[in-house]
Amino acid sequence: MRGLATEMAPPFVLVAHFFIASVFFLMVSLGFLPFLFEETGGFFLTPNLASFAHLYLLGFVMMVIFGAMYQLVPVVLEVSVFSKDFAYIQFYMYVVGFVLLVVGLYTPSLTALIPYGAILTYVSMLIFCVNIFLTFGELEEINLVGKYLLVATIFLFISVTLGLFMGLVLGHGLFEINIISWVKAHAVGTLGGFVLMIVSGVALVLIPMFSLAHNFNDMASKIAFYLFCIFVPVSIAGYIFEFSKFLIVFAIFGVAFAVFATIYQLGLILAKRVRKQNDYWFKSLVFSFFSLFFSILVWLATFFVDIFRLPIVAGFLFCFGFLFPFIVGHIYKILPFLVWYDKFSPLVGKQKVPMLHDMIHANVADFQFWSMGFAVFAMLIGIVFQIYIVFVIGAIVMIFSGGLVLYNVYYTFTYKIKE
């Protein structure tokens, strides 16, 4: 055992930067949700959709992943993150960069901002990648979770490089590219290569830890790892170099099977769980993986059925049915630990300290889960049947659900020991 995971952990304030910003940008992006109905008819690339997707995915999803990575890498790998200063620089550069990018994508008269935003975002992500690579450089051996995190970061580097090229093309027309194909390559690299591999990797640590599961077979996650490693690059290359449709579909199916293997692995872990309580974390987890499964099925269907709304349905399920509850469920577990460690751990043995679950308002978290479930269902109905009012009701309930997340984040940060 090499060391002290807690001593190697980054300062609380660093990780808190990312978590607070992610919840802030979640709320900002949800605020745009009721106005996106027209985009759900099946148009592929509109300024509204592109700016919203980047606001939600960069502002909320990637932000929280960066924060979680800085917290989890020392725990998983038993090594300190190479540079905490790099992480601070990355944070501020990233916020400025992606906000410029989103404003440029959203405002037709300000498209000139896109390349500047793209460059800043790119450099900030490059700093993240270099920081992670140098951290891995200090290791003598890498376990399966470490391999997931390392390969995911390589895919992030590749796909943000594609994003930078697209930003330069959109801003200045510097290159001649098939933008639709590049967007697809960028999406597969970022979502399939980075986000899903990070989720698969951290799930192998966090889910057994929170559910107290032991003695499960991890063969499915090993298979998933190799499927991701083979088929994500082939899919990206397929779109960029315009391979035959057969080869692209084959590669996409490979990525899909990697996801199915991950979901199966989750089922194996949960089947061995000792903690049987179906709390807000467990419900969020199950909901998110069911949504992921259906999202991937719909995505595969888009290659065979020419219904232009299908990609929107797949993307919607992925973003709001999968990512939102998965991240929120884990915020309810990770944030109390961070605050507790900073605020209450020095008091252990001197006075009564709270348990981690005390630092989340359970009823609010439960209500948040059910309202999120209702909102996802309503918006899905609204998208599939193109019913404006149902979509808007769902979007408003989703904002409400996000507000409940915000409340619990505030509750955790300001938690005081009860006399």
Next chain:
Amino acid sequence: MAISEEQVYAGISTVIDPEVGFDIVSLGLIYGVKIEGEHVHVTMTLSTRGCPLHELIKQWTKESVEKLEGVKTCEVEVVWEPAWNISMASDIVKKALEA
């Protein structure tokens, strides 16, 4: 007066895992206690490898033993074999977790 194993276990049982909400003795994390005069050697495990509370729990265990009358020093060794499983926990813990 020499300290007994029971007294050491009682001391360690004041250490609570803040995530699970039970003391580490009831969770079955303590594998053994060896008393050599005023020195105590505790062998223990954790419910998950890579637990972020690893060092804190180890430190709390050491402090809880060194607080006891008749103990001068305590060494805590964390082992991973045999790996912890729920059968090692007390019936109260099992019942509460499975409820």
